[in-house]
Amino acid sequence: MTQDLRPPWDEDPDDLYEHAPCGYLTTLPDGTIVRVNQTFLSWTGYARGELVGHRRFRDLLTSGGQIYHETHYAPLLRMQDEVHELAFDLVCADGRQLPLLVNSVLARGDTGQPRAIRTTVFNATERRQYEKELLLARQIAEASERRVRVLQQIVADLAAAPTEAEVAEAVVRAPESAFGAASSSIYLVDDERDVIYAVASTDPTTGNWDDMPRTSERAVARVAERGDLHVVGSVAEARKHFPDLVENMRRSGRNTVVLLPLTTGPTDEHSTLETLGVLAFSFKGERKLTDGELRVVRLLGQQSGQALDRARLYDELRRREDRARFLAETTRSLDELHRLLPRTRRLIDRVVPEIADWAEIRLQVGTPPLVEQGGGPRPDEELLTQRLGKVAASGEPVFAAEGDQLDCSVLPLTARGLVLGTLALRMTTNRRGIAAEQAFLVELADRAGLALENARLYEQERQIARTLQRSLLAGDLPGGDSRFAVETHYQAAAHDLEVGGDWFDAFMITKDKLAVVVGDVVGRGIEAATTMGQLRSAVRALASNATGPAELIGGLDRFVERVESARMATVAYVEVDLADGEIVYSCAGHLPPLLQEPAGSPEYLLQGRSAPLGSKAGDKVRTEHRRRLPAGSRMLLYTDGLIERRTRPIDKGFELLAREYARRRDAPLQGLAATLADTLVGRDHSDDVCMLCLTLGTEERIERTIGADRMQIALLRADLRAWLVAHEIEPECRDAVLLACSEAVANAIEHGYRDDPFGMIDVVATATADAVEVRVTDRGTWRGAVSDVARGRGLQLIRESMDQVLFDRSDGTTVTMRRSRREAG
Amino acid sequence: MEYTRGGRPVPRGDLERWVTFSKFGDAELVSLTGEIDLANAPEIGKAIVQRIEKAGKVLIDLTTVSFLDSAGVRLLDALIGDLNDHGTPTRLVVGATGAARMTLQLCAFREDVLATDLDRAAAEISS
Structure with a gap:
């Protein structure tokens, strides 16, 4: 018995057609469906009767x-x-779309007429799906x-950002371009203050910008x-985990928030990561981030963290360099000023506003x-006083702390271990790096302390030198002798320099011999002042009736061998025989004395010259020169400060001095030296000036010219008084002449030159055996009789005190007054 | 620093060189010294007026004045006038000879306010 096996080729052709793995359609050339298999009907859900003879293929698309x-x-x-393989989407009976691939063959009749179209239909659902996936994958790859x-x-950008601020700026822009975030903000961690603070945001209207402690419950701190x-x-998630975000998200319409820690440290070992900041960015609408995106986000966090770390190191380095430079410059700048007050002022100016x-x-x-x-506003006085007292007492600094009421x-x-004073300051901003900042302040205070102590010592030494110099220069000079008069003037350099070594002296060698000397010691300060004193004493000791100037200078040379600091000092020394005017x-x-004889031009005394004291290379053969001066001669001894200017050759200085001196030949002796110094060097002089002016003998007639300045009347009177005394005019007559002359000059000033x-x-003024005659001339304007009561009294005094008074108003006013030397009537 | 023997023009505001104030008994004593002239009289006058405005008695001592010009006389004249108007007993003490006496005499200054001795002048205005 055999069981018949159905060979495959023996399959029922109908069944094969109906249930083939593809759909079959046969249509008329116009597309009307005439035959359709079961597979097609099953796929599309149509009944055969709905299609055949009723619908065209295209109607289904x-x-x-x-x-x-x-x-x-x-x-x-x-x-x-x-x-x-043409792709179509077919609309199924239930409305679903079915992706298809379609092959068709057109069958023709014997005559070539189109007879029918046979179509096979393949279900392309999966293939289409696959294609879609491919497309999506490509999109994802592109987005990535x-x-x-x-x-x-x-x-x-981060690599090129050298500062924390620039790093923050670069990072905060990233989420928008990379992920399409709506906005983003960046927060940084401050280790020392133990807080997190916002530094940058693309939309400052969102979020909370207050500093937060690192232990805060806020989302940023937690992350x-x-x-x-x-x-x-x-928002629901936020409510659950980070309630502090909810309000902001709602207000700004955000539905997704990404909190990204910015970390540094080895990437493999999670435990040692250090968070330097947080980048927060948010989206409108709920936004799912893909794994790929999350990976990129994390990478961004690491890169930013490393960049921040690097920038912090740079910042720190730069700040340290700045501080070192500031300290060095401050020290140098303080060194430029020697005195205490300017140095203190300079320190304040360095500190404010640069660091405080x-x-x-x-x-x-x-x-x-x-x-x-300097700067302001001043802090609370009471708190400050307390802190100042505490620091002065303990010698330990007190730094402004967080929440400090004084904030100083x-x-x-x-x-040298002593507290000299205090430096109080309020820093301009709350800087990072408090430990470094404190170290910097301590170093600043150390340097300032040293610089100010040096200035204080300088000040002290300077004071001593000044006192010494003053005591030497202001000592008693000979006077009260009608045969001569000495006028001296000293002015120190304007720019707070140490005392110089310029000096003068005048003394009587015998009752008929006067010595005057002006000298200049090399150097400044206390040593120069001391040397000056020694030299002055040496001159006085060496001067005698028997030795002349040349021998005296030779003696000084030997003195200098023992007193090294006096080497190369210069001296102009003059002895005057008062009996014969020699x-x-x-x-x-030293610079040559300047002589003005009553008649003629001023001349420099150029003889008797030799090298400075103790000179090793110069001409040390000491010489002297002799000359007889007529009564009324004036001689000026001076130091180089009077004529030397960096801006002009010394010849010009000599010329200028001679000219100005000549111009004042008729000025009262009193005030002459000061006036000359004013004219030649002014107030802004860079060197000391020392002058000694000597007038010899009694002029037969005194001629003076003064400016229309009431201050000068007293100077004129002093000269006139000395002249009257020298001519042994009786006191009563003398007082009368002085009064009349003063009134006449006052009249010229107040009336003629009003x-x-x-x-x-x-x-x-001239004096004879019988009388004194004085003539006062102005070139002012005559304005008719004097009506002023006060001036009227002046004129009355002139008339009352003199025997004869004559007014000549032909050219200005000349008053000629004469008083008999005998008892006035 | 600057110092000059013989002097520069008279510095202003340095009035103690010419005028100082003290008490002599119950009287205000104004001591003048040196040269009083056009250059310093106005400033000296102001200083004195400020000081003696409320004084009950005033003594002005001129014994060490070495020069007095018409501006000085004007100053004294105004002072005495004002003090008189206020009924304040006042004396000018001035040496019997000397520059100040000469000037005052030449101006025919009121003799009744002049005295030559400080003690006597003080006694006069006390009685």
Whole structure:
């Protein structure tokens, strides 16, 4: 018995057709379905009766498919009689779309007329799915590539960002370009203050920008603490985990927030990661981040963290460099000023505003203490006083702390273990790196303390030198002798220099011999002042009736061998025989005296010259020169400060001095030296000036010219008085002449020159055995009789005190007054 | 620093060189010294007026004045006038000879306010 096996080829052709693994359709050339197999019906859900004879193939297609049918399928089929693998979406009975691949063959009749179209239909659902996946995968790959590109760009930006601020700026832009975030913000961790603070945001209207403690419950602080990425997927999630976000998310319409810690440290060891900041970015609408995106986000966190770390190191380095430079420059700048007050002022000016908005230095030197401050506003006085006292007492600095009411740091200024004073300051901003900042302030205070202590010592030494110099220069000079008069003037350099070594002296060798000397010691300060004193004493000791100037200078040379600091000092030394008016002079390297005889031009005394004291290379043969001077001669001894200017050759200086001296030949002796110094060097002089002016003998007639200045009347009177005394005019007559002359000059000033402050008044007085005659001349304007009561009294005094008074008003006013030397009537 | 023997033009504001104030018994004593002239009289006058405005008695001592010009006389004249108007007993003490006496005499200054001795002048205005 055999069981018949049905061979495959023996299959029922109908069944094969109906249940083939593909759909079969036969249609008329116009597409009307005439035959369809069961497979097709099963796939599409149509009943045979619905299709056959009723529908065209194209009627089953989607509208897009129908157009494609029209434009491609039908024309191709007509031209080629067959089409292959055309994709259509068919609308099933239940409205579902079924992706199909369609092959068709056009059968023609004997005459070539289209007879029927046979179509096989393959279900392409899975293939289409696969294609879609491929497309999606490509899109994902592209998105990922775009993110990587964005990330690369950011990494490049980060590498080029040298400061924390620039890193923050680069990072905060990343989420928008890489992930399409709506906005993002960056927060940084401040280790020293133990807070997290916001630094940048692409949308400052969102979020909370207050500093938060690192232990805060806020989402940013929590994520920073955990050091791991956190995605808040929805408002509901936020409500659950981070309630502080809810309000902001709602207000700004955000549904997803990503909190990314910015970390640094080895990537493999999670435990040692340090969180330097947090990048927060958010999306409108709920946004799912793919694994790939999350990986990129994490990478961004690491890259940013490293960049921040690097920038912090740079920042730190730069700040340290800045601080070092500031300290060096401050020290150098303080060195430029020697005196205490300017140096203190300079320190304040360095500190404000560069590192502090207010600063005060208080130095316990003298009472009251020296206080200098700059900037503002001043802090609370009471709190400050307390802190100042505490620091001064302990010698330890007190720094402004967080939440400090005073908000000022106070540092002791110390030198050699003693607290000299305090430096108080309020820093401009709350800087990072408080420990480094404090170290910097301590170093600043150390340097300031030393610089100010040096200035204080300098000040002390300077004071001693000044006192010494003053005591030497202001000692008693001979006077009260009608045969001569000495006038001296000393002015120190304007620019706070140490005392110089310029000096003068005048003394009687015998009762008929006067010595005058002006000298200049090399150097400045206390040593120069001391040397000057020694030299002055040596001159006095060496001078005697028997030795002349040359021998005296030789003696000084030997003195200098023992007193090294006097080497190369210069001296102009003159001895005057008051009995016969003969002078002998010698100049050791010093500028030549300037002589003005009553008649003629001024001349420099150029003989008797030799090298400075103790000179090793110069001409040490000491010589002297002798000359007889007529009564009324004036001689000026001076130091180089009077004529030397950096801006002009010394010849010009000599010329100028001679000219100005000649111009004042008729000026009263009193005030002459000071006036000359004013004219030649002014107030802004860089060197000391020392002058000695000697007038010899008694002039037969005195001629003076003064400016129309009431201050000058007393100077004129002094000369006139000396002249009257020298001529042994009786006191009563003398007083009368002085009064009348004063009134006449006052009259010229107040009346004749009332509108001309530059007018000049000439006064000439002559004395005979019988009488004194004085003539006062001005070139002012005569304005008619004097009506002023006060001036009227002046004129009355002139008339009452003199015997004869004559007014001549032909050219200005000349008053000629005469008083008999005998008892007036 | 600057110092000059013989002097520069008279510095202003340095009035103690010419005028000082003290008490002599119950009287305000104004001591003038040196040269009083056009250059310093106005400033000296101001200083004195400020000081003696409320004084009950005033003594002005001129014994060490070495020069007095018409501006000085004007100053004294105004002072005495004002003090008189206020009924304040006043004396000018001035040496019997000397520059100040000469000037005052030449101006015919009121003799009744002049005295030559400080003690006597003080006694006069006390009685």
